[in-house]
Amino acid sequence: MTTAKSGDRRAPGRPRSRAAEEAILKAALALFLDHGVEGASIERIAKRAGVGKTTIYRRWSSKEELLAQAIGRVREDAERDMGVTDFRDFAELPLGPTLHRMMEAGAELMASDDNRKLLARLIGSVQSHPRLLAIYWETYLRPRREAFGVMLDQAKMRGELSASADTAMLQDMMGGAMLHRLLIDPAPPTAEDLRAYLARLLQQLGLTEAKG
Structure with missing residues (x-):
């Protein structure tokens, strides 16, 4: 029972994490296509994806x-x-x-x-x-x-x-x-x-x- 409840508590967070990751990847690709590496800064990617920079740095170094x-x-x-x-x-x-x-x-x-x-x-x-x-x-x-x-x-x-x-x-x-x-x-x-x-x-x- 403990494992099931723990899984239930974590489940709502996983779709949001996937959505954030997809938004970040989409934003990064769009900025890279339009502006190259120089124009695809972490700050600009975060702003376009609607996330904080810390969200990005938790996933990519x-x-x-x-x-x-x-x-x-x-x-x-x-x-x-x-x-x-x-x-x-x-x-x-x-x-x-x-x-x-x-x-x-x-x-x-x-x-x-x-x-x-x-x-x-x-x-x-x-x-x-x-x-x-x-x-x-x-x-x-x-x-x-x-x-x-x-x-x-x-x-x-x-x-x-x-x-x-x-x-x-x-x-x-x-x-x-x-x-x-x-x-x-x-x-x-x-x-x-x-x-x-x-x-x-x-x-x-x-x-x-x-x-x-």
Whole structure:
């Protein structure tokens, strides 16, 4: 009985905490998109989210940790929309068709103005705020890169990639090509443009079944 009553007393506080956290993450992302790291101060985030600064500091030790989670949340939501919860779940599936399905599902989001703006803001902070990218790398990018590497290694074992393929370099090439098309090319891609570009990219990397 004591445990149940204790749980009952705590229960009302949990939804409010979740609501506050969501408001903080939403505010942090919006300010980062509009003003960059410099304009996304803890004070401004707290004001926009309608919370006190102490509420933020109870959850995150720094602005960079907060922004990294806010950016990561966008990626996690996008992955769920693409049907991805863990790249390792796809390790036993044919690589080309699997990447093609993910590409089809994610092209519209990747080509969106908000996504391109988010990428530009993140890359633009590398020199001025290196800790932000360091946290984002360790928390979000590196685990996904390692899981994606497992997919590529399994594809090599199945003969879908050359036995001599450098899977780390393949990931760099894919990431670099994507950044070029999304940020460097002066013509913003539509979702259809990006689907066609990604299909060509996968074929050039030796994934001849990319359209299968």
